[in-house]
Amino acid sequence: MIINLYTTFCWHSSQERNLEYLYCLQQNIQNKHLNNVFVLSEKEMDLSWNSKLSLIRTEHRPTFADLFSMANDIHMSGINIVCNSDIFFTEFYIQRIVSNIKLGEMYALSRWDIFSDGRVRHHDNQHSQDSWIYLNRYIDCSNLEFMPGKAGCDNRLAFELRLQNFRLLNPSKRIRSFHYHLSQIRDYKRCPSDTVAPPYLFIPSS
Numbered sequence: 001m002i003i004n005l006y007t008t009f010c011w012h013s014s015q016e017r018n019l020e021y022l023y024c025l026q027q028n029i030q031n032k033h034l035n036n037v038f039v040l041s042e043k044e045m046d047l048s049w050n051s052k053l054s055l056i057r058t059e060h061r062p063t064f065a066d067l068f069s070m071a072n073d074i075h076m077s078g079i080n081i082v083c084n085s086d087i088f089f090t091e092f093y094i095q096r097i098v099s100n101i102k103l104g105e106m107y108a109l110s111r112w113d114i115f116s117d118g119r120v121r122h123h124d125n126q127h128s129q130d131s132w133i134y135l136n137r138y139i140d141c142s143n144l145e146f147m148p149g150k151a152g153c154d155n156r157l158a159f160e161l162r163l164q165n166f167r168l169l170n171p172s173k174r175i176r177s178f179h180y181h182l183s184q185i186r187d188y189k190r191c192p193s194d195t196v197a198p199p200y201l202f203i204p205s206s
Contacts, residue, residue: 002078009041027088065141083131106166107133111179126202155200170203
């Protein structure tokens, strides 16, 4: 079964943050169970150093519509993983996804944060997901023109996907997606101008 991962590389003013994105990209391409990694970026990048990597240029900061449209166009069949720039998967948990996911399900996973001493902790929050995983489905992207990383974006995305008759699950206690953000540099704002508007859907972990 083909397993493709779709992500972004949103260039940050901090080189430390960019190196965290690059680390996650490297971890994902080293995962032997991922066949291809597609990267949406506003800037040109040299990704010729690995045959798994493909760059898709965009003239604006990528939206969820851009990410899911890319999956529709490139390889709708198989398992598609859409995730934030600072998320990576290990081989063990990709195997667990393959063994468990069913047609019509959408895994919306809350992350596991990595700490500088090697510890990991589940960000067990029904309001927060960082990766979306599904099998053999076309996604209608007409109502997904909003960006990852904005307040409310995960909850609005969940609502829109439920309207497409997905069974939304958050099995993040059993399937881990790792969040690499040691710098703690954040541009996250909780203000009306930087918030994706409701309606929302919240997905408790299991």
